[in-house]
Amino acid sequence: MSDHGPQSSAPRVGIQFQDLAKQEHAAHFGMWVFLGSELLLFAGLFGLYTAYRVKYAPEFAEAVHHNELWIGTTNVVILIFSSFTVAWAVHSLRRDRRRTTLWSLAITLVCGLLFLVFKGIEYGMHFQEGVFPGHHYAYKEMPGHGAQLFFTLYYFMTGLHALHMIGGLAVIGWVTARVARGRTTSAYPVPLVLGALYWHLVDSIWIFLWPMFYLTTS
Amino acid sequence: MTSYLTETTGIKSWLLTKDHKRIGLLFMIATALALILGGVFALLLRFELVNPGPDFMDGLTYNRMFTHHGIVMVFLFMVPVIPTVFGNFFLPMMLGAPDVAFPRLNLASFYVYCAGAVIVLASLWFGGVDTGWTFYTPYSTSSPTAVATAAFGVFVVGVSSILTGLNFIVTVHTLRAKNLKWMEMPLFVWAIYATAIIQVIATPVLGMSLTLVAVDHAWALGIFDPNMGGDPVLFQHLFWFYSHPAVYIMILPAMGVVSEVVCTFSHNRPSSYRAIAFSSLGIAFIGFLTWGHHMFVAGMSVLDVGIFGILSMFVAIFSAIKVFTWTITLKHGRIRFTTPMLYFFGFMFLFVFGGMTGVAVATSSLDVHWTDTYFVVAHFHFIMVGGTLTMYLAAIHYWFPKMFGRMYPERWGLVGATGVILGFIFTFTPQFLLGNAGMPRRYWTYPAEYQWLHVASTAGATILALGLVVTLGYLIWALFKGPRAERNPWDSRSYEWLAPTPPPVHNFEAPLEITRGPYDYHLPESP
Numbered sequence: 001m002s003d004h005g006p007q008s009s010a011p012r013v014g015i016q017f018q019d020l021a022k023q024e025h026a027a028h029f030g031m032w033v034f035l036g037s038e039l040l041l042f043a044g045l046f047g048l049y050t051a052y053r054v055k056y057a058p059e060f061a062e063a064v065h066h067n068e069l070w071i072g073t074t075n076v077v078i079l080i081f082s083s084f085t086v087a088w089a090v091h092s093l094r095r096d097r098r099r100t101t102l103w104s105l106a107i108t109l110v111c112g113l114l115f116l117v118f119k120g121i122e123y124g125m126h127f128q129e130g131v132f133p134g135h136h137y138a139y140k141e142m143p144g145h146g147a148q149l150f151f152t153l154y155y156f157m158t159g160l161h162a163l164h165m166i167g168g169l170a171v172i173g174w175v176t177a178r179v180a181r182g183r184t185t186s187a188y189p190v191p192l193v194l195g196a197l198y199w200h201l202v203d204s205i206w207i208f209l210w211p212m213f214y215l216t217t218s
Numbered sequence: 219m220t221s222y223l224t225e226t227t228g229i230k231s232w233l234l235t236k237d238h239k240r241i242g243l244l245f246m247i248a249t250a251l252a253l254i255l256g257g258v259f260a261l262l263l264r265f266e267l268v269n270p271g272p273d274f275m276d277g278l279t280y281n282r283m284f285t286h287h288g289i290v291m292v293f294l295f296m297v298p299v300i301p302t303v304f305g306n307f308f309l310p311m312m313l314g315a316p317d318v319a320f321p322r323l324n325l326a327s328f329y330v331y332c333a334g335a336v337i338v339l340a341s342l343w344f345g346g347v348d349t350g351w352t353f354y355t356p357y358s359t360s361s362p363t364a365v366a367t368a369a370f371g372v373f374v375v376g377v378s379s380i381l382t383g384l385n386f387i388v389t390v391h392t393l394r395a396k397n398l399k400w401m402e403m404p405l406f407v408w409a410i411y412a413t414a415i416i417q418v419i420a421t422p423v424l425g426m427s428l429t430l431v432a433v434d435h436a437w438a439l440g441i442f443d444p445n446m447g448g449d450p451v452l453f454q455h456l457f458w459f460y461s462h463p464a465v466y467i468m469i470l471p472a473m474g475v476v477s478e479v480v481c482t483f484s485h486n487r488p489s490s491y492r493a494i495a496f497s498s499l500g501i502a503f504i505g506f507l508t509w510g511h512h513m514f515v516a517g518m519s520v521l522d523v524g525i526f527g528i529l530s531m532f533v534a535i536f537s538a539i540k541v542f543t544w545t546i547t548l549k550h551g552r553i554r555f556t557t558p559m560l561y562f563f564g565f566m567f568l569f570v571f572g573g574m575t576g577v578a579v580a581t582s583s584l585d586v587h588w589t590d591t592y593f594v595v596a597h598f599h600f601i602m603v604g605g606t607l608t609m610y611l612a613a614i615h616y617w618f619p620k621m622f623g624r625m626y627p628e629r630w631g632l633v634g635a636t637g638v639i640l641g642f643i644f645t646f647t648p649q650f651l652l653g654n655a656g657m658p659r660r661y662w663t664y665p666a667e668y669q670w671l672h673v674a675s676t677a678g679a680t681i682l683a684l685g686l687v688v689t690l691g692y693l694i695w696a697l698f699k700g701p702r703a704e705r706n707p708w709d710s711r712s713y714e715w716l717a718p719t720p721p722p723v724h725n726f727e728a729p730l731e732i733t734r735g736p737y738d739y740h741l742p743e744s745p
Contacts, residue, residue, distance in 0.1 A: 015724060016317040016393055026319045026392040033384045033418055041422035044456050048441070051452055134439035135446065145447025152439050156430070
């Protein structure tokens with residue numbers, strides 16, 4: 001299709017911006033403000049976790065022990081790898097390597113899906129033991145309030161993170177389609193850069209959830 | 219050049235507009251509807267309280283009524299109103315910019331607001347909410363009313379608030395006209411900028427705490443339920459971490475309007491530009507460290523109470539810096555007594571009186587006596603509602619000529635303003651006395667000896683409502699029949715008045731060349 005050639009991908013500068021550089025700067029800046037706002041969304045939950053961890057220290061440690069360390073850690077590896085691939089996609093697009101860009105994005109998407117599959121497997125294992133959130137909690141071996149609160153927070157925080165993961169997949173999927181149709185190119189890579197920034201945020205939140213729910217057993 | 223009002227026509231050109239001025243007007247209509255709705259709730263409450271016993275609503279209806287009065291007024295009117303209406307309309311113009319940084323996001327923010335408002339109001343259909351606007355746990359997670367719907371609606375409105383704040387921050391950073399330095403921006407811009415920072419930082423925490431309440435209510439998570447090991451006071455910490463700064467989200471933009479109005483109508487530069495600009499940022503910062511003063515009797519250590527009390531008093535220092543700076547600005551000025559100026563004097567009374575009672579309730583020993591009484595209700599209405607409402611009305615009158623190209627009738631304006639200000643004072647002064655005498659807030663009945671004060675308060679509310687109705691009436695008249703306005707009828711030096719009246723779609727005929735400051739009254743008007 002001819003109108004998807006290079007001339008149609010030439011960036012348009014919004015009337016409100018003095019030049020393209022300003023527009024690019026504004027887009028990046030806006031994204032960073034948004035990411036800061038997202039972090040604060042989780043910050044309230046981190047605060048809640050801290051308060052309850054102090055109150056129920058031994059029960060929280062025991063409950064952390066119960067989570068599957070290998071699943072949590074595998075997911076860390078998957079996400080760090082996907083952060084690399086999405087960064088590689090940005091790098092490649094800037095050098096006009098469209099095929100490499102698309103492959104890197106495809107691998108990123110697969111990593112994201114893989115992460116959700118592992119998360120789903122772990123949820124399934126918990127459900128079989130009766131580890132449910134809130135008053136549905138029915139795990140006989142850890143009957144205390146502390147363990148129940150731990151798992152409620154676990155579901156809420158990993159669930160919220162999973163929602164962000166799905167959001168990230170949608171964003172990366174959308175950018176991939178744009179790159180494939182030649183609408184996002186090295187001339188104005190901003191949509192991909194912003195999508196990648198968001199992906200990194202979702203990854204780094206998991207890096208914080210990992211010690212909270214899998215590592216700190218003492 | 220055709221104005222933004224007539225450039226394109228048809229309902230679609232308004233509903234899908236990306237012009238910041240039209241979006242500002244869309245918000246103006248939506249927030250005015252919220253004000254009317256919240257006001258009707260308030261009047262119904264006041265009339266129910268004329269007699270000690272039940273009159274025309276039962277206890278549950280009364281509880282729903284004050285809850286929805288609070289939710290609608292706080293989240294649908296006061297938090298968004300000045301940034302989304304006047305911030306949207308004038309922030310870009312004051313920077314000499316043709317629009318905000320992200321016009322599409324701006325329009326999205328409007329529809330997210332509408333969606334949130336619809337969800338909040340839908341909760342009325344599903345049985346209303348009876349928890350009070352603060353959604354305190356554990357009652358809110360076990361109340362049989364539609365808590366989850368309302369809490370989710372407030373969350374959605376919060377998303378709109380974040381998007382608008384984000385847009386304004388980026389706009390101020392990237393779209394200032396050439397040669398427009400930070401220290402030469404109109405003071406309204408500083409106020410909106412400080413507000414936007416709070417919106418972006420604090421709103422997500424509120425969103426999260428209300429989401430927890432909503433999910434907890436729907437699926438019994440028990441995160442704040444002591445029966446399941448949870449701690450209800452933790453919710454209060456999370457809630458007030460947002461909702462205290464939210465007070466400054468409401469009052470800071472109002473202070474921005476004050477700075478513009480007082481300089482224009484005293485035809486004078488502010489006695490200290492820096493003092494006003496930096497005290498806004500100071501309030502924005504200290505506002506994050508004072509949330510504990512809502513919880514002095516909720517189970518806090520004496521040390522914490524003392525620290526939060528002292529930190530809260532710092533707010534009064536920054537506020538006093540502003541009050542004195544505005545007052546000194548009047549000195550040597552050429553004062554014109556217009557409607558916005560009358561609202562400014564009303565603001566000063568309400569703000570200083572409300573602020574002094576604020577220092578009083580920050581004193582823990584006094585607060586124990588006043589907690590959860592009408593004294594607190596009267597205090598926050600004076601400072602938060604009085605401050606925001608008077609300056610919202612001042613802003614409408616001050617910028618009316620620029621927005622619509624017509625003048626409002628000055629005499630009627632003064633009549634309306636007198637009604638609003640006196641009505642407001644007469645509504646809440648009796649409530650200070652009621653609270654001090656021990657009348658608890660949110661009660662449906664009361665001992666007979668309180669009746670005369672309740673009657674006085676209701677009479678005041680009626681005058682306030684009449685003032686608002688008069689104002690709405692002549693403003694609608696002026697919209698169609700008011701005399702045509704000149705480009706700069708107040709002879710202001712602020713940049714938005716350099717644009718044609720009403721402004722064209724991209725605000726200025728040519729890129730704005732900034733050659734003087736926004737308060738250089740010793741220089742000629744045109745640059």
